[in-house]
Amino acid sequence: METLSALLIGVFAACGTWLLLRHGLFRILLGLALLAQAANLLVFTAAGLGRGDTAIIAGDAAALPDGHPDPLAQALVLTAIVISFGALAFCLVLLKMTRARTGTSGIDALAKTES
Amino acid sequence: MTESTLVALPVILPLGLALLSWSCRRSPTGSRVALIGGSALLLALAIPLFLVVREAGTPLRLDFGAWRKPLGISFKVDLLSAILVAVSSIVGFAGALFAAGETGRILWAKGYGTFFFLLFAGINGAFLTHDLFNLFVWFEVMLMSSFAMLVLGRRRFVFEGATQYVVINMVSSFFFLSGLGLLYGKTGHLNLEEIATRLVASSSDPVILSSATLLLLAFGIKAGVFPLYFWLPPAYPNTGFATAAVFGGLLTKVGVYALYRVFGGAFGFLSEYTSDLFLAIGCATMIAGVLGAASQFHVRRILSFHIISQIGYILLGLGLLTQGAVAAAIFYTVHHIFVKTNLFLAAGAIAATGRTEDLARLGGILKTSPLLAILFLIPALSLGGIPPLSGFFAKFILLREAIREEAWIVTVIALLVGIVTLFSMTKIWAEAFWKETPRAGAPLPQRPMLLVPVALLGALTIVIGLFPGTLFAIAEEAARQLLSSNPATMNPIQ
Amino acid sequence: MLFFIVHALYKGALFMVAGALEKGTGTREISQLRGLMHRFPALGIAAVAAAFSMSGLPPFIGFISKELLYEVKLATPTVGITLLISGIAANAANVVVALKVGLLPFFGDLRGDGPKNLKPSKIGFWIGPVVLGIGSLVLGLFPNAILGKPLAAVVAQIAAEDVSIKLKLWHGLNLVLLLSVVTVLAGACLFLMRRRLSRYANALRDATRCNGVALFRSGIASFLNGAALITRSIQSGRLHHHLAVIFSVAVAGLVAAWWGSGYQLRLPSRGQPRADVILTTLLLITAAVALVACRRRMTAVLILGCIGFGVAAFFALHGAPDLAITQILVETLTLLLFALALYGLPAMREERRAGVSRAMAATLSVGVGLGFTLLTLKAFDIQVAEAVSREIAARSLPEAHGRNVVNVILVDFRALDTLGEITVLLIAALGVSAMLGRGRSSLSRERRNGSPVLSASARYTAPAMLVFSIYLLLRGHNDPGGGFIGGLVAAMAAVLTHLAHPSAPLRVFALGAPSLMVAGLSTAALSGLPGLITGKGYLAALWGAEISLPAVGKVKFGTPLLFDIGVYLVVAGVVLLLYKSMESRRIPEPVSPPHPPNL
Known part of the structure; x- marks a missing residue:
């Protein structure tokens, strides 16, 4: 189980890196999205995977049962999901603008702003 | 006002000010008043905070939501945080004055003031918080507002630089989040002190070392160290000048601060691994930055590369990690924030009168605007380390510590880099001010409004130069407080 | 000195x-x-x-x-x-x-x-x-x-x-x-003796064919050239090269960290294998590989959406319903934004030589992937017996009056994080709208009146969705839901109405996007003030009466609920603004060849 999710995180990270390194700006965005997923899954998994029950206290209980999933990690991931969504939306528009302004997908033109 | 209110307000007040700026964005005058008034208010808040922390001698704490320390989010304001908040408020005020003179109606209407204050909410939050995930959140606030400010003007060449900036910083966030997730998994805590006390027993655990590596990468990218600084030079030179000044003065320094906070304080026990690494990174950063600057002929590109080389100097303190060295680095940071902001603002004034930033096409400003010439010379010489300005003492103290630790190679490199820095500054001076007036047309008359913040920061540089001892004493105390949060040396009763 | x-x-x-x-x-x-x-x-x-x-x-x-x-x-x-x-x-x-x-x-x-x-x-x-x-x-x-x-x-x-x-x-x-x-x-x-000396010096110079002054000048010149050369080779200006350097450093750093600590691999053996989890994971892995292999952009976006939903399923299977719902909603929204962005874009040619070499990219990707797998595996042999979350969970009901611990953390224990998070969202939306500026709606004229079917269904669905979003908001403290999820649903209701009646303004509770965001951030920020005034500190919770509401159940009113309402409003506003800016097709200027800036 854990080994499998570790593998999943690794595959996400590898595919994200590949997309970042090999392709144009559009795929760089896809890569960033994939990396963000990898990081979220890492935070979620590193805190320990739950057994299927939720971090919600049942109606008749006063506290969570033993072996509950880590609610703090879930809260962190939730925040991270939202933040990476905001950043991704911003990037997407940036891509659109770069394209509109330079007429390329924006990366080769970058070299010209340097020297 | 209670102390805890004083600690919370540097983060909360900018949020309110941002909303206020948003509501008056349609009127340029209203926006200007809100920007200047608001940043003055922030300054009026940061100075008492600094004084209180200095008076108290121990860090102030604030547990948000009244949840005691490990449960909720805690701010811990030691002297280092307080100094940096105060310094960034001063820079913010100067930047606001310049922005009020520089920014046009369209930018105000798009919410320039709002982003400005949100940026400071992020910066202050990052300086004050003592919680790793909260630090991540403030970093993101800071980055998103800087992204927005970067592209606000929609200038033609902004987007290329902005793309690099955004993409690389998102990769940095990925590293940060991964490292922090691993640390949380390992320790079950997010508060830096709690993490540190749990880690000290197992300092060579692979998870600890690799999460430390990931955090180092994340902060290193934000700080602009070698070889992770690529996003910086293309991004800064294409914005408004006030924006570039605030970015250049503060953003990288937040990354450096995070490095000091984590690797000097909580992770200080890793110093057997990190100290040589930081010395090496510091030297490489100095050299790469200064070579980059020497090869440029565009005022703000030169300045952008010098940010990098100066970051190298500041990192030396983290490599040496003695109290004196850290104090020297803090001194250097304060000096550098003022001077760099000042240079960017002066560059703005140069561009406003010379109509270009290209050194080959500038010239003759000495005749038309001698005051600007002097005001540029102050931070320029200070950056080059000429006495009796602040930069001289900053370099002197740092080098003395390096010599004391017998880091000879570092010393020689630092001296050489200093000479090249001076060379770069004289290059700008000679080309923009001294050279004959270019054919393209005489410089425009200077707008005095733009010189006020330049003069303000210049005066601060001189004051630091005249009374270096006072600042150094404060920096030493701040260094002591920072290093005492290293769990390896921490008093067990605390 | x-x-x-x-x-x-x-x-x-x-x-x-x-x-x-x-x-x-x-x-x-x-x-x-x-x-x-x-x-x-x-x-x-x-x-x-x-x-x-x-x-x-x-x-x-x-x-x-x-x-x-x-x-x-x-x-x-x-x-x-x-x-x-x-x-x-x-x-x-x-x-x-x-x-x-x-x-x-x-x-x-x-x-x-x-x-x-x-x-x-x-x-x-x-x-x-x-x-x-x-x-x-x-x-x-x-x-x-x-x-x-x-x-x-x-x-x-x-x-x-x-x-x-x-x-x-x-x-x-x-x-x-x-x-x-x-x-x-x-x-x-x-x-x-300088004359004689300089004669010697001249002799020396003639002998060695080097002149002091010339040497100095050429020294400076070659220094400058060297500086430019080095800078160009490091700072190539190519994003891919920069990213490659960063990832190389990351891989090298991880390797060094493990070298220094003696990494030993032990496969974790906890937990029983579950068929549903294994299936989801395998599907996700396949999808990620497919994303890399995929050539068409629209297909790639769809695959990314599948991955998002798959991750949501992963969360759901591991006892995180709030995460799953949020992930699904966010992913839907991401899909929508990607579709809108692609809709406005001219067909693009993928650059041939865009990235770094295949071998380099492969090495780095495998390195990063392997690194993260090994890291995660290592992270498992840790016991988090004394994790702070245990105490939070224990105090959640008696002190923070909420059964959904995740939501309690978001609006109470770590409300400051959430405040920062909605600020990030707000900035992103404002930044997007500032970049794109105002423009015409891209929907074509015949659709301006909306399709009758859509408009008929929206007439009933949208108000229902709005009510449902409030229900989600109110019950969030005890059950899956909360301000974020509620706000997303509310925004979707507004978007639905807008699709049905394109001429109608995009509004939630008669508020436009910016007003929603301002109202929301103010509400969230102000909800911390009562605590400050009573001396307990900013964002400290103050609780009032507990009221039984139909369908929702018992709801305890207090400043955390107020905070969650703020989150709700900001999220609704952000989504509306993003949708509005992306939907209006306005690419500011005709494509112009890039000019180098002032050199």
């Missing part, structure tokens, strides 16, 4: 003299400058003063600084001797240079072949050097009065030692003075 100041004084003076002379005469070659004393008397005096100070002649300040340095060198016996000898040699050379620069141009006859077009000097040219030159003299005469105290103070504060600095001209007849005399004499001798 003193040496620095002195150095600045005379170097500054001499440089300025040189600059002024160049201005005045049009040349910098010392050999051409002679007898300028009567033309530029003030400059001459300044130059002489600076030169004397540089050579360490009394009564200038340079003398004192040199004395101090000698004294220090004498005091440190071992290293001192070498330093002393080299110091004397260097100072003697200094004397030569100083005399040459300071004296030669001003004395002697004005040569016939000298500079012709002498311009009258302006005050601006000579005032600087004169002040500095005089400064050297004054400081030399009254060293203690002017510099002693500040110096001692600075040094004492900086060195944290008691240092008493006595600066004076006359230390008495001692070894130090003797050394000074030797230095000056040696320098003076060398100066007088």
Whole structure:
């Protein structure tokens, strides 16, 4: 189980890196999205995977049962999901603008702003 | 006002000010008043905070939501945080004055003031918080507002630089989040002190070392160290000048601060691994930055590369990690924030009168605007380390510590880099001010409004130069407080 | 310390003299400058003063600084001797240079072949050097009065030692003075023999075909070229190269960290295999690989959406319903935004040579992937017995009055994070809208009236969705839901209405997007103030009555609920603004070829 999710995180990270390194700006965005997923899954998994029950206290209980999933990690991931969504939306528009302004997908033109 | 209110307000007040700026964005005058008034208010808040922390001698704490320390989010304001908040408020005020003179109606209407204050909410939050995930959140606030400010003007060449900036910083966030997730998994805590006390027993655990590596990468990218600084030079030179000044003065320094906070304080026990690494990174950063600057002929590109080389100097303190060295680095940071902001603002004034930033096409400003010439010379010489300005003492103290630790190679490199820095500054001076007036047309008359913040920061540089001892004493105390949060040396009763 | 100041004084003076002379005469070659004393008397005096100070002649300040340095060198016996000898040699050379620069141009006859077009000097040219030159003299005469105290103070504060600095001209007849005399004499001798020396130097130069000046110039030039070369090779300006460097550093760092700590792989053995989880994971892995292989952009976006939903399923299977719902909603929204963005884009050609080489990319990707897998595996053999979340979970119901611990953390324990998070969202939306500006709706004219089916369904669905979003908001403290999820649903209701009636404004509760965001952030930020006022601190929860609501159940009112309402409003506003900006197709200018900026 854990080994499998570790593998999943690794595959996400590898595919994200590949997309970042090999392709144009559009795929760089896809890569960033994939990396963000990898990081979220890492935070979620590193805190320990739950057994299927939720971090919600049942109606008749006063506290969570033993072996509950880590609610703090879930809260962190939730925040991270939202933040990476905001950043991704911003990037997407940036891509659109770069394209509109330079007429390329924006990366080769970058070299010209340097020297 | 209670102390805890004083600690919370540097983060909360900018949020309110941002909303206020948003509501008056349609009127340029209203926006200007809100920007200047608001940043003055922030300054009026940061100075008492600094004084209180200095008076108290121990860090102030604030547990948000009244949840005691490990449960909720805690701010811990030691002297280092307080100094940096105060310094960034001063820079913010100067930047606001310049922005009020520089920014046009369209930018105000798009919410320039709002982003400005949100940026400071992020910066202050990052300086004050003592919680790793909260630090991540403030970093993101800071980055998103800087992204927005970067592209606000929609200038033609902004987007290329902005793309690099955004993409690389998102990769940095990925590293940060991964490292922090691993640390949380390992320790079950997010508060830096709690993490540190749990880690000290197992300092060579692979998870600890690799999460430390990931955090180092994340902060290193934000700080602009070698070889992770690529996003910086293309991004800064294409914005408004006030924006570039605030970015250049503060953003990288937040990354450096995070490095000091984590690797000097909580992770200080890793110093057997990190100290040589930081010395090496510091030297490489100095050299790469200064070579980059020497090869440029565009005022703000030169300045952008010098940010990098100066970051190298500041990192030396983290490599040496003695109290004196850290104090020297803090001194250097304060000096550098003022001077760099000042240079960017002066560059703005140069561009406003010379109509270009290209050194080959500038010239003759000495005749038309001698005051600007002097005001540029102050931070320029200070950056080059000429006495009796602040930069001289900053370099002197740092080098003395390096010599004391017998880091000879570092010393020689630092001296050489200093000479090249001076060379770069004289290059700008000679080309923009001294050279004959270019054919393209005489410089425009200077707008005095733009010189006020330049003069303000210049005066601060001189004051630091005249009374270096006072600042150094404060920096030493701040260094002591920072290093005492290293769990390896921490008093067990605390 | 003193040496620095002195150095600045005379170097500054001499440089300025040189600059002024160049201005005045049009040349910098010392050999051409002679007898300028009567033309530029003030400059001459300044130059002489600076030169004397540089050579360490009394009564200038340079003398004192040199004395101090000698004294220090004498005091440190071992290293001192070498330093002393080299110091004397260097100072003697200094004397030569100083005399040459300071004296030669001003004395002697004005040569016939000298500079012709002498311009009258302006005050601006000579005032600087004169002040500095005089400064050297004054400081030399009254060293203690002017510099002693500040110096001692600075040094004492900086060195944290008691240092008493006595600066004076006359230390008495001692070894130090003797050394000074030797230095000056040696320098003076060398100066007088300069013709012969320069003949030797010339001979040497002819022999080795290298000229000092040319060497210096070419040195500077090659330094600049080298700097440009190095900078270009590091700072190539290609995003892919930069990313490749960053990932290489990451892989190298991880390898080094494991090398230093002796990583041993142990596969975690906890937990029973579950078919549903295994299936989801395998599907996700396949999808990620498919994303890499995929050539068409729209397909790639769809695959990304599948991955998002798959991750949501992963969360759901591991007991995180809030995460799953959020992930699904966010993913839907991401899909929508991607679709809108692609809709407005002209067909793009993928650059052929966009990235780094295949081998490089493959190595780095595998490295990063392997690194993260191994890291995660290692993270499992940790027990988090004392994790702070346990205590949070224990206090959630009695102290924070909520059964959904995740939501309690978001709005109470770590409300500050959430405040930052909605701020990030707000900035992103405002930034997007600022970038795109206002524009026309991209929906075509015939759709402007909306399709009848859509409009009929929206008439009933949208209000229901709005009510449902409020229900989600209210129950969030005890069950999956909360402000974020509720806000997303509310925004979707508004988007649905807008699709049905494109002419209708995008609103939630009759508020436009910016007003929603401002109202929301204010509400969230202000909800912390009651705690501040009552002295418990910012964002401290204050609780009021518990009310039973139909369908929702018991809801306890308090500032955390207020905070969650703020989140709800911000999220709704952000989504609306994002949708609005992306939906209006306005690409600001026709595609123009990129020009290099001011070089």
